[in-house]
Amino acid sequence: MVRHYFVYILASKRSGTLYIGITNxxxxxxxxxxxxxxxxxxxxxQVHSLVYYEIYTDVKEAIKREKQLKWWRRDWKxxxxxxENPKWEDLYKKIIF
Numbered sequence: 699m700v701r702h703y704f705v706y707i708l709a710s711k712r713s714g715t716l717y718i719g720i721t722n723x724x725x726x727x728x729x730x731x732x733x734x735x736x737x738x739x740x741x742x743x744q745v746h747s748l749v750y751y752e753i754y755t756d757v758k759e760a761i762k763r764e765k766q767l768k769w770w771r772r773d774w775k776x777x778x779x780x781x782e783n784p785k786w787e788d789l790y791k792k793i794i795f
Contacts, residue, residue, distance in 0.1 A: 707767070717740050
């Protein structure tokens with residue numbers, strides 16, 4: 699069975715505070731952020747909107763990409779989001795169905 703890993707970006711609002719993470723269950727993990735279940739950055743800064751994600755089948759590649767994105771300049775991250783999601787829609791609404 700092929701496992702999937704997701705590198706994702708959450709935002710507090712359009713061009714707001716960004717958070718980059720990795721998970722193997724994106725719907726569950728996004729919901730945890732939205733419900734403030736996990737203490738930390740996303741709860742403190744109200745970063746709850748899933749605005750971007752990528753899918754991988756190799757966990758090492760996913761981890762490599764997550765680290766790469768975390769080191770990117772902020773304007774590069776915003777351009778990446780806006781290329782795929784120009785309206786900064788909350789993609790959680792699309793992945794739960």
